[in-house]
Amino acid sequence: MTTDRIRTEGGVEYRFVHPDDFREHVRDRKGRSPVPKLFTAKEAVAAFVSDGDYIVYDFSSLTRGPQSLIREVIRQRKKELWIGAEFTLHESPLLVGAGCATRIDVGFLGYGNYIGQAVCDGRVKTYEWTNGGLALRILAGARGVPFLPTRDMLGSDNMKVSAAKSITDPYTGDPVCLVPALNPDVAFLHVHQADVLGNARIFGTNLFALEAALASFRVIVSAEEIVETDEFRKDPMRTTVPYFLVDAVVHAPFGAYPGAMPARYEIDLDHVDRLNAIRTDEQMGKYLEENIYSVADHDEFLDRRVGAKRMRELRRRATIIEGYR
């Protein structure tokens, strides 16, 4: 491409990996052998998440999000993370409030006043890719190409504060937007069912579960339920991610709490309201201490901070089963 084809470019920093470098990682570092990969959340996050990593997650903090893994990242006090904030509500305020994340590709920045104030205070840098742009970047990463074109973002100010480029399309001669591939360091997926090898099933919609699993250097799956491999072979249409994309499987009942897990348990709106109400560092500190730092792991969090009675109630309220199984 000659440079005179480029019409506009944002020129800000962005995460990028050459597709051949990613392919070599896949060749050399991703195991194809179907071996058990069951880890505790503590082990998986310690082994596969490093300071400075770029992380993505699927789906939402209110629905089927990998909230127990996010809490474990915070508990281990990871630093300098860059997050792809797609469909994000509470992940960004928690990760920034805990000092874990310093850069955010937006997406949807998050919910509530805390995260907006953190941006105003300069505690976190943001880049505006839009939800569609980020999803397309991950699709490019998943297709092993350096970029993909799209006919949105164009004309908007997102073009100035992302690294998207507007170029002259060689086919139509019209301007078209290009977004670079995104190959995150780590993808967190919370799923309904997984086997110990890493085959995983999501029931319901997702953001980019398969794309993120394909595009990411390391993939941690947390699952409500561990099932036999044969279950996947009996109903292959329902496999979301095959085992060889996955590095670790964590058994995490109530892993989406306080969000809902469709057909398993309902959202805990009281807890969500507490998150939404966080405005100050003091309130954030109190929340983190009570729900994350002061408990050893997810099981202890459920036992001591949520309680069997509440979990029973949330399970009882998950009455919408149609479409999920």
Place this chain on the structure above:
Amino acid sequence: MARTIEFTDTEFMIAQGARLIEDGKTIFVGWGIPQVVAMLAQKLYVPNVTQLFEFGAIGPQSVLPFVRGTMGGPQNTYRSLQWLNMNWAFSYSATGYMDYGMLGALQVDPYGNINSTHLGGTFASPARRFAGSGGGNQVASHCWKTIIVIKHEGRRFVPKVDFITSPGYLDGPGAREKAGLPRGTGPHRVVTSKALFGFDEESRKMTLLSVLRGVSVEEVVKDMAFRPLLAPEIGEIPPPTDDELRVLREEIDPDRFIIRGEKMAAIA
């Protein structure tokens, strides 16, 4: 005999939005108020509208009441025709299958450009920072007709938005096409808590079409930081009907998290 009906500004905005949705069409629904507009419309007026959510819920028929803040939950996506993901969802809009898009906004300008990113300061150092595009940019870029739903407050109607998050007609006629956006798309209506606006075919500028019964044109315009064009005849919008209010208050939002707002009254 004349009867006075009481409602909130939010209820009126939602109700008049719901009346705009055409049956037998497709609509890409944004997060927040647009979800409630679509629920009310589907319940009362347009049983054959197909809604689409950005994460790939195609044709959902939400279970009421609305669980505040949620969009991807089992209630929101109930009895969809198809469940997919984000890249597929935007494929439906990018190929031209979405007749309407409906979005909320923080700020809007005379060309229907939407800001939902920051207010004041600069992008790098904003006075106030908000969530940003989400999927709004794609909705406003791809859908044939975009409907913007926004509270009628002066600080929201500005001559120039602080940040163009989702494109309207940019800086005037032909600008969308010049930027490379799909031909024949753009903002169609702006639904507010007092009035309804369209966009002039020639100049692409926001044009006042009608006002809530009992509200004067001057009352509508004085609340805006720019002067909109005025349609040759300004229509009158009836206040929320008993049915609309009953569905909103009893079925969709019994806790009144969404529909609360400034109290208003009009002749029913």
